[in-house]
Amino acid sequence: MLIGEVARHSGVSARMLRHYDALGLVRPTGRTVGGYREYSAEDVRRIFHVESLRSLGLSLKQIGRALDDPAFTPSALVGDLIQWTEDRLAREAELLERLRAIDASAPTGWQDVLRIVELMQGLNSTSAARRQQAILARPGDVSVPAELLAGAVLAESDTNVAGALRWALARSGGDGVATLAAGVHSEDVDIRRRAVLAIAELPEAPGATALLADALGDRDPMVRRQAALALGRRGVTAAVPTLVGMVVEGSNDVDAAEVLGTLSQDPGCADRITNALADELAVPTADSATRIRLAQALVELSGTPVREVLRQLAHDDDRAVALVASSFVGLLEERRRGCHKQGGRLVLTRDRPCLEEPMSAEHAHLPHGVEVITTLPGAADRIPAGAEARTVRVTLAPGDPGAPPHRHPGPLYGYVTEGEILFELEGEAPRVLKAGDALFEPGGDVIHYQGANNLADAQSQLVVTMFAPPGTPVLTVVSPEELAERRHLRVGG
Missing domain, CATH: 1.25.10.10 (Leucine-rich Repeat Variant)
Incomplete structure (x- = not known):
């Protein structure tokens, strides 16, 4: 067969067949008297082999080796072709994604x-x-x-x-x-x-x-x-079981409690949430920390059933739980008397037990990642004249009870950076502060009763900034005699 006839039957152009001949890839078996290329049936078969391998992406050099070198096995070559093809497709997909993004931006x-x-x-x-x-x-x-x-x-x-x-x-x-x-x-x-x-x-x-x-x-x-x-903030009540579980587990429990409080404003959902929290309080295996978290979640709700649950809890056999519940009963009474208004947060302090703190305008448009944790009105009035600021880091080993009852010479402001702290001041019920919670202590005559690590298997830590006259000690331990004299000032004392 002459070159023109081979080109018609194979679909390979005469120019490409000449190129194959020049490379030695497919050389015609003979030539005519006039010098024209003449292809045998075996030559045509080799042409189809070349075209088949080209369709897999092999170069002409690789095709020559594949056809002529018996030691040239396909396994490694095919693996390389697969990787090359995948890389090419990834590049093209990336290009397509980029073009679509540009097109979408109009x-x-x-x-x-x-x-x-x-x-x-x-x-x-x-x-x-x-x-x-x-x-x-x-x-x-x-x-x-x-x-x-x-x-x-x-x-x-x-x-x-x-x-x-x-x-x-x-x-x-x-x-x-x-x-x-x-x-x-x-x-x-x-x-x-x-x-x-x-x-x-x-x-x-x-x-x-x-x-x-x-x-x-x-x-x-x-x-x-x-x-x-997210669903709870959108008013979807299907999220209630998961939110209650978060309170029990101590995972984002503060956020979960706030969302439950919002959902409880729907009368059809309030009793369901209250009952779910009360059921968890009654679980025999629930420990003290879990039951305190559940009590804290109840405070976010409203209605007579909540007050009844907390009143019963105020007589609980677990003293820490009873003290916290008793404090929360008083908080709900303050709300009932009208201390808590829309548009602000309820702030409890020693000298002003019911103070409304409006959300200030300067906090409304903070940059991403900046959050006001707590605000204390009139803070400057509490700092002694000429005081120095001391920043103290307190690290407590697992189960560490902390310092014995003591006083600080001036006010301090702190932040729990790790774990949980069981915190108690004179005149206040004990409460658990978790990582991310802020704390304030007025210092002076007020006794600091507890600052213990509430975790038995993990370290806890807090950082405080204390304002005190120069030369005064960081803390002064209170004698047993004075503790006995002032026992009536301690909640539950």
């Missing part, structure tokens, strides 16, 4: 395209600081597709960068729910956690509540807890 000119490309490069940086800068420093007129931000949220492992991305996603003008929905059902638990946190900050996005409801059944407890908090 650019009006090439400058807009360049800005989106710059943002995408910043988000793909290996530096967390660079990724965070890319999202926070972008010009306000740059439209960023919500799906791009949602994808970045699911991939981000740095806590600070993730927070900035969620903030940007919530303000992007789109919802990104389609991408986040895939994250909710991912096999990777970290991706599911990131997805639920992001959806929680999209209260108006269509379909977000349904995704959170699905997450309530997730096998990961952290995913379930975050979904329950």
Whole structure:
């Protein structure tokens, strides 16, 4: 067969057949009298072998080795081809994603395209600081597709960068729910956690509540807890069992209690929540710390049944639980008398037991990651003239009872950084402060009764700043005689 006929039958151009001949890949067996290439049936078979191997992505050099070298086995070569093909597909998928992101941003000119490309490069940086800068420093007129931000949220492992991305996603003008929905059902638990946190900050996005409801059944407890908090804030009562469980476990129990309090404003849900908490209080295996947390959660609720449960708890056999419940009964009475008003928080102090602290305007628009934990009105009036500030770190081993009853020469303000502290001042019921809780102590004549590690198997720690006249001791231990004289001032004494 001459070259033209071979080209017609094989689909390989005459030019390519000449190229194969020049490389020695497929050389015709003979030539005509006139010098034209003449291909045998075996030559045509070799052409089809070459084309088959080309379809797998082999180079012509690799094809020559495959056909002529018996020691050249396909296993290693095919493995390399698979890896090369996967890499090429990944690059093309990345390019497609980038093009879609640019298209979704509706650019009006090439400058807009360049800005989106710059943002995408910043988000793909290996530096967390660079990724965070890319999202926070972008010009306000740059439209960023919500799906791009949602994808970045699911991939981000740095806590600070993730927070900035969620903030940007919530303000992007789109919802990104389609991408986040895939994250909710991912096999990777970290991706599911990131997805639920992001959806929680999209209260108006269509379909977000349904995704959170699905997450309530997730096998990961952290995913379930975050979904329950978000659903509870949206008024979804299906979150109640998980929220009650969070109080029992001590996992985000303060947040869970606040959400339960909000849900209890629905008359149809109030009794259900109260009964659920009361049932957990009655569990025989519940320890003191768990029952105190449940009592604290009850205070967030309202209504006669709550007061009755706390009144009964004030006579509990566990003294710490009884003291806390007794204190909470008094707190509810203050509320009933009208001390607690909408728009503020109830603040209890020694000299002003019912003080309304409005949320100040300067706290309303804080940057991401900045949170006012507590505010103490008139703090400057409590600091002695000429006082020095001392910052003290207290580390307590597991089960450490702390210092014996003592006094401090001036007021102190503190923050629990780790574990749990059983804290008691003269005139106040004992309470458990957990990591993240703030504390205040007036100092002076007030006796500090307890500052113990409430955990038997873990270290606890707090940091306090104390204001005291120079030269005075950090603390002075109170004698047994004075403790006996002032016992009537101790709650439950």
